[in-house]
Amino acid sequence: xxxxxxxxxxxxxxxxxxxxxxxxxxxxxxxxxxxxxxxxxxxxxxxxxxxxxxxxxxxxxxxxxxxxxxxxxxxxxxxxxxxxxxxxxxxxxxxxxx
Numbered sequence: 001x002x003x004x005x006x007x008x009x010x011x012x013x014x015x016x017x018x019x020x021x022x023x024x025x026x027x028x029x030x031x032x033x034x035x036x037x038x039x040x041x042x043x044x045x046x047x048x049x050x051x052x053x054x055x056x057x058x059x060x061x062x063x064x065x066x067x068x069x070x071x072x073x074x075x076x077x078x079x080x081x082x083x084x085x086x087x088x089x090x091x092x093x094x095x096x097x098x
Contacts, residue, residue, distance in 0.1 A: 004047055005094075007054050008087050013061070013080065021080035028085035037082055046090045053083045 013021075034042045034049065037056065043049055060076040062068075 004050055004054075004090075008050070008083075008091075011054070011057075011083070017077060017080055020077045021084045024077065024081035025084035025088065028081055030086075033078070033082055033085075037079060046086060046093065050083065050086050050090055053079055053086060057083060 012018075038049070038052055043052070057076070057079045060071065060079060063071040064073075064076060
């Protein structure tokens with residue numbers, strides 16, 4: 001099993017998805033955006049949040065790759081936006097702790 005930093009640095013997606021996530025991450029607000037993705041009782045620890053988001057994103061990526069008719073591009077982008085923003089916060093907190 002990969003550690004969180006490795007999962008974040010090795011995450012690669014098509015250019016359009018990655019660009020949409022980077023742009024959307026600038027307007028990300030945890031209180032507003034996480035509840036629809038992880039439920040109202042989402043965890044408070046950044047590492048747990050990121051782990052759950054990465055697991056959820058892996059499901060969307062699998063659906064995208066096999067062209068699942070239930071795949072939602074908008075929902076996939078929303079998860080990627082949350083990952084981009086949360087990873088920024090996580091990596092900044094790790095850097096400040098050192």
